[in-house]
Amino acid sequence: MDSSDFLDFLKTRSSVRSYDSVPLQEDDIEYILTCAGTAPSAGNLESWDVVVVTDDEVKAALCEAALDQAHVEQAAAIFVVCANYVRSMSRYGERGILYGLEDAVIACTYMMLAAHAKKLHSCWTGAFDDEEVREILDLPQHVRPISLLAVGRGHPPPVLTSRMAAGEHVHRDIW
Ligand SMILES: Cc1cc2nc3c(=O)[nH]c(=O)nc-3n(C[C@H](O)[C@H](O)[C@H](O)COP(=O)(O)O)c2cc1C
Numbered sequence: 382m383d384s385s386d387f388l389d390f391l392k393t394r395s396s397v398r399s400y401d402s403v404p405l406q407e408d409d410i411e412y413i414l415t416c417a418g419t420a421p422s423a424g425n426l427e428s429w430d431v432v433v434v435t436d437d438e439v440k441a442a443l444c445e446a447a448l449d450q451a452h453v454e455q456a457a458a459i460f461v462v463c464a465n466y467v468r469s470m471s472r473y474g475e476r477g478i479l480y481g482l483e484d485a486v487i488a489c490t491y492m493m494l495a496a497h498a499k500k501l502h503s504c505w506t507g508a509f510d511d512e513e514v515r516e517i518l519d520l521p522q523h524v525r526p527i528s529l530l531a532v533g534r535g536h537p538p539p540v541l542t543s544r545m546a547a548g549e550h551v552h553r554d555i556w
Pocket of ligand 1: 395397450506
């Protein structure tokens with residue numbers, strides 16, 4: 382893949398919020414997890430974990446915890462990506478809170494792009510009740526869920542979302 386293919390790859394991904402009821406192949410799940418495992422992390426501690434949910438009842442409960450966003454129930458799998466503070470804080474103390482979150486965000490980004498590489502659809506879902514998700518999945522106290530990444534086969538929106546001009550984010554040499 383050359384650099385223009387890479388940009389096209391990024392530009393053709395969009396969040397999908399409508400899914401067909403097609404299960405994910407186990408090798409697709411493995412591919413997504415393998416890609417996430419290549420993500421960089423603070424001190425190479427890989428301070429993230431993921432709960433892969435394919436059970437319909439658990440997805441329905443997660444949907445409720447995610448303010449009834451229907452795609453959470455519809456998608457074939459929900460990758461509940463968590464920061465693991467025990468791992469990050471054991472070396473970095475308070476700073477480890479930030480690093481754990483960053484590690485989890487990068488891993489989730491890799492999962493999202495891995496799904497796209499497999500021509501699957503996804504939706505990063507950040508609006509959810511932390512405590513409800515914690516209870517449904519029996520998460521230990523030392524992890525924090527940062528995203529319910531919905532993955533499956535669905536219907537992308539007809540028009541891709543627009544973006545700010547790249548320059549609007551950028552400051553050179555000083556703010
Ligand atoms: C941190 C974060 C939280 C998000 N939470 C939600 C969410 O709860 N529900 C949802 O439908 N989309 C959610 N999204 C997806 C964004 O709405 C989407 O990425 C944005 O509108 C740009 O559209 P695109 O992904 O199609 O390019 C979230 C994305 C991020 C990065």
